[in-house]
Amino acid sequence: MSVLKEQIVSIIDKELPLITNLSNVSAVLKEVEDVSWVGFYIVEKDYLYLGPFQGHVACTKIKMGKGVCGEAASKGKTIVIDDVSKITNYIACSSSTKSELVVPIKKDDQIVAVIDYDSDTISRFNDSSLVREIENISKVLSELF
Numbered sequence: 408m409s410v411l412k413e414q415i416v417s418i419i420d421k422e423l424p425l426i427t428n429l430s431n432v433s434a435v436l437k438e439v440e441d442v443s444w445v446g447f448y449i450v451e452k453d454y455l456y457l458g459p460f461q462g463h464v465a466c467t468k469i470k471m472g473k474g475v476c477g478e479a480a481s482k483g484k485t486i487v488i489d490d491v492s493k494i495t496n497y498i499a500c501s502s503s504t505k506s507e508l509v510v511p512i513k514k515d516d517q518i519v520a521v522i523d524y525d526s527d528t529i530s531r532f533n534d535s536s537l538v539r540e541i542e543n544i545s546k547v548l549s550e551l552f
């Protein structure tokens with residue numbers, strides 16, 4: 408088990424509210440190097456709402472399908488963007504962001520949330536072992552929903 412996943416498994420407590428667990432999990436996820444922002448968007452009907460995060464102020468409400476987060480949630484798949492300036496379906500929350508990773512959290516075949524990572528470095532998430540690690544963590548977190 409990766410150190411990150413081990414830390415997350417050790418801090419989550421299913422007896423606690425979702426927001427409480429995700430708050431501490433976001434702090435652990437921020438330990439990944441060269442990351443400017445990490446957090447959760449929680450799916451409710453046709454929108455994704457900002458959840459616990461670490462970093463600058465961010466967009467609070469994203470329509471399903473819109474932006475990288477909305478697209479990952481509607482397709483139910485991980486999206487890695489090497490250079491956000493090259494894509495049109497992107498919502499800018501910070502002008503310094505260069506690359507992005509969004510991993511959906513699935514519960515009983517429904518997308519319940521996404522994990523969103525931003526970096527100020529181009530192609531920061533072009534690292535399949537990191538992507539796999541975050542996908543594994545998303546499976547652990549699905550048990551909280």
Ligand code: SME
Nearest residue numbers: 465474475476497498500
């Ligand atoms: N860039 C995201 C919006 C969320 S912020 O990065 C925190 C998107 O395009 O969905």
